[in-house]
């Protein structure tokens with residue numbers, strides 16, 4: 001298995017995992033760009049947010065439920081946070097396994113760079 005996020009889901013490589021349910025895993029980004037930087041990934045390998053499997057498998061439902069749970073547990077809801085999913089080279093995607101970044105803990109500029 002070559003996908004790094006599939007390997008994290010399978011516990012083949014270590015990660016700071018803070019959330020897991022039947023469909024989704026959440027873990028801390030190895031290269032954080034904010035004081036809180038969490039990645040939320042489906043257990044199934046899907047390349048990016050616009051892949052047909054996202055709707056076919058209702059991954060949005062599972063992922064957004066997890067994001068709600070994680071931001072509540074981590075105490076991010078009052079201060080606010082940002083959720084981002086980069087798609088493709090121009091979108092800044094570097095790992096071809098669908099993931100959502102949760103960013104928090106500092107003031108986040110808009111528009112993003």
Ligand code: DGP
Nearest residue numbers: 004015028029030031086092093094095
């Ligand atoms: P993106 O550029 O949107 O595809 O984000 C990929 C993120 O994945 C990037 O912020 C760094 C993170 N990342 C890459 N490899 C690993 C890893 O092995 N472990 C963890 N925890 N994060 C990783």
